[in-house]
Amino acid sequence: MADIELRNVRKAFINFVALEDLNLRIEDGEFVALLGPSGCGKSTTLRMLAGLEFPTDGEIRIGGKVVNDVAPGKRDIAMVFQSYALYPHMTVAQNIAYPLKKRGVDKAERDRKVERAAALLHLEPLLSRKPKQLSGGQQQRVALGRALVREPEVFLLDEPLSNLDAKLRSYMRIELIELHRQLGKTMVYVTHDQLEAMTMAHRIAVMNGGKLQQFDTPDAIYNRPANLFVADFIGTPSMNLMEGSLSGSNFTVGGQSVTIDRSRLKPETTDGAAVLGVRPEDIMLGDGTIDAVVELVENTGHEKIVALAVKGCDRILARAPSGSAITVGEAVKIGFDQTKTHLFEKDGEGRRLNLDQDHNSLP
Amino acid sequence: MPLLRKAALSLFVWIVVLLVSFPLIWMVITSVKPQTELFRIPPTWLPETVTFEHYWTLLSETPFLLYFRNSVILSTATTIFVVALATLGAYSLVRFRYRGRETLAMLVLFTYLLPSVVLIIPLYLMMVSLGLSNTLISLVLAYTTFALPYALWLMRSFMEGVPPDLEAAAMVDGASRMGAFRDIIFPQLLPGIISTALFTFILAWNEYLYALVLVNSDSSRPLTTGVMSMLISAFNIEWSLLMAASVMMSVPLIIIFAFLQSYLTSGFGGGAVKG
Amino acid sequence: MPNRPNQTTLERQYARLGILLIAPTVVVFSAVIVYPLLAAIYLSLFSIYTPTLQGEFVGIDNYVKLLSGKLFWQSLGVTLTWTVGTLTLQVIFGVAMALLLNRSFWFRSLARSLVLFPYFLSTVVAVLVWRWLFNDLYGALNHILMRVGVIDMPLDWLGSMPNAMIGIILVGAWKYFPFVVIAVLARLQTIPEHLYEAAKIDGAGPIARFFDVTLPQLRSVLTVIILLRAIWDFKEFDLIYLLTGGGPVTSTQTLALLVYKEAFSLNQMGQAAAYAVAMMLVMLVFMVVYIRRTGTKET
Secondary structure, eight states: OOOEEEEEEEEEOSSOEEEEEEEEEEOTTOEEEEEOSTTSSHHHHHHHHHTSSOOSEEEEEETTEEOTTSOGGGSSEEEEOTTOOOOTTSOHHHHHHHHHHHTTOOHHHHHHHHHHHHHHTTOGGGTTSOGGGSOHHHHHHHHHHHHHTTOOSEEEEESTTTTSOHHHHHHHHHHHHHHHHHHOOEEEEEESOHHHHHHHOSEEEEEETTEEEEEEOHHHHHHSOSBHHHHHHSTTTTOEEEEEEEETTEEEETTEEEEOOGGGBOTTOOSEEEEEEEOGGGEEEEEEEEEEEEEEEEEOSSEEEEEEEOTTSSOEEEEEETTOOOOTTOEEEEEEOGGGOEEEESSTTOBBOBOOTTOOOOO | OOHHHHHHHHHHHHHHHHHHHHHHHHHHHHHTSOHHHHTOSSOOSSOSSOOOHHHHHHHHHSTHHHHHHHHHHHHHHHHHHHHHHHHHHHHHHHHOOOTTHHHHHHHHHHHHTOOHHHHHHHHHHHHHHHTOTTSHHHHHHHHHHHHHHHHHHHHHHHHHTSOHHHHHHHHHTTOOHHHHIIIIIHHHHHHHHHHHHHHHHHHHHHOOHHHHHHOOSGGGOOHHHHHHHHHHHOSSOOHHHHHHHHHHHTHHHHHHHHHHHHHHHHHIIIIISOO | OOOOOSSOHHHHHHHHHHHHHHHHHHHHHIIIIIHHHHHHHHHTTEEEETTTTEEEEOTTHHHHHHHHSSHHHHHHHHHHHHHHHHHHHHHHHHHHHHHHHHSOOTTHHHHHHHHHHHHHSOHHHHHHHHHHHHOTTTOHHHHHHHHHTSOSSOOOTTTSTTHHHHHHHHHHHHHHHHHHHHHHHHHHTTSOHHHHHHHHHTTOOHHHHIIIIIHHHHHHHHHHHHHHHHHHHHTOOHHHHHHTTTOSTTTTOOHHHHHHHHHHTSOBHHHHHHHHHHHHHHHHHHHHHHHHHHHHHHO
């Protein structure tokens, strides 16, 4: 059993606060991604789980046990570093065997386990090489092997794929999902790449500025972003955000109004300044009431990304099928899929104002 | 580059290089000239007869070997003492967090630039009162004053070159802090340690001022002051003997240059010049 | 919930280990550097006769004497002349040599080794060799200069002025210019080739390329080199002491030599300590500049 719990964890360095009052509970066997821009505190969180950094305040539990005072080597965790951190003076076999050696596993047993890990990761022909003689992908697999070999309860992965090229990265994503399925161990995966988080994780913890923004399934994060930061951060191209004002069932942007389903908003929502969010795929071209001018069309092959100028707000991006006939400079009417608009507070934390129970993602 | 241009450039550079090295070449030439040829006017640019008699005289009739032995002991002891302290110290300064760490690092840099003459008077008094004057130990301690800041500064930048992730990985893999140091950091640091050791050794081998002030007896005089005192005490300055002594004094250096030069250059990249 | 201590035991354990590792260094540092440094300042307030080590408290008398007397100011002047002279030659010759050695030519690494060698050579050896070269009767230098026709009479190199000053400056430049060579050479090798290609495309000749590409790239390393070498040249003792002993009379007596002489020839330890402290204060200007430069880089 290795669930992970962070309770009121705070981390302050001399001149800045890396984490503010973080509460997070990761279930046994779960694959959780910590996602956020650089400096958001995700790596610090992971390093605290590993015992490489110490919380200024709060409690960290692994498998129900408080581990604040437990040395990294005694936490029953393994970690894969962004830089792989392979020991340069040791061969691949020695690298993989090192954690076993440190745990007093005897030589014969060590060899057997190294062999098994090597087989799993297709590393057999490389066992006697030094890390310097390996390609990036091979080094990555050695780092994984070193983590696997001692069969820990928790795997901590710190941007393990960020140094690989795009093709290898998508291959390794699948490998990692497969690996997690086979082992069934808890995995915490730090990344700044939303695609990795969305495709691999059961749940994603989105972080920013040392604060947890939202902790939920990829689906919920995408469809029901908890605040403006999450709305803006998740999705490429990202959600269109329009500042305007809410009055009854009308939302006005730059003099033009759209109708909002007031019943989908939290009852305490008051009229006034707010931000309307619409994903590019939820914009209906040529079907609506808002005047827009086509500024730019990007054809990606399977679709077109259309940039639209709308009075009173930033450039709006919409998705259109690749076959659609749209020309630059053309004036179009656009509308928003009413069931899929998002409304956020303009001030404060930019919290989501929609009621979410009636907003289910499509099956 | 066309061959001719390269040849012309090579010729030019080599003339300059040989001009720069001329004093050293002249030293070697002088050391193998017989006494009679030495005081010829004009001097013979190449020796007419080559002799090694001066080397033999030096070894058999002067305390040169004693000085040499003292220098070896002194430089080796200083190097081991200083490098051991500096390796652990640099590890602590770079990888640990405690109060006063930054101040200490600044102090190290400050003392790295401190003139020896400021410390020499109190050090002299200290050695006298400890009864250590005229001993090799007093020199080891005195050499520490410049060698330790230097070695610490150098080791510090080598230490900074070892990725912190390696140590973190070792600790996650089950090593204690010192275990990670022994298994992982030390092997990575080894080239830096060798480089620092070579620099320290050369510094100690070449030191003059402390040896001049703190040691006044042949039994513990190192080569630098020993050879100079032979010059002063002689009626006639024995130039050929001195040149032979100079060549032999430089033997450890020549060995280091021939086999370990890359460590010296990496030391320069590492810490001697930062900017 | 009980009050949690701010640090975990593990964190405290690490901090303790860190202190334990630095402790021997701190002890040795305090004993052989910090204590003597403070003692030097303390001693400078006494009048002490070296052979007996007896003395009495004289307050700031030594400093009054230092400021009102001629010796300190003269030595300061000599030190500055030597430092500026030798440093200038070191930098000019060092940069030129580095540029040469950075070109591709035959037996380059051997040439590099030969050029670097004087820097690592013992000052004693360097001085002996040069004193033999400078020898007025049999020295090679006078003969070469006479043969070339620069002089018609053998020069007294170390026994008269300004020859003695020129002599030490020359030997200093010869011994220490390799430091500049190594540092500049290392930097030269990191200048990206495309900068030169771009300059060539823009029509810059070799001289323009040096001033517009090379020199700006070398600026930061040159600043550090000049600061470091200025500090080291300023405190140089061995080379000057062994070449001229400060002579003729006191014409090449730098501050370091003044301190040594006052303490161990004139046997006035207190006064010598005052000279040393004053010398350090002068150097402090350069040291602070260097430390601030390096210190800010670290963080």
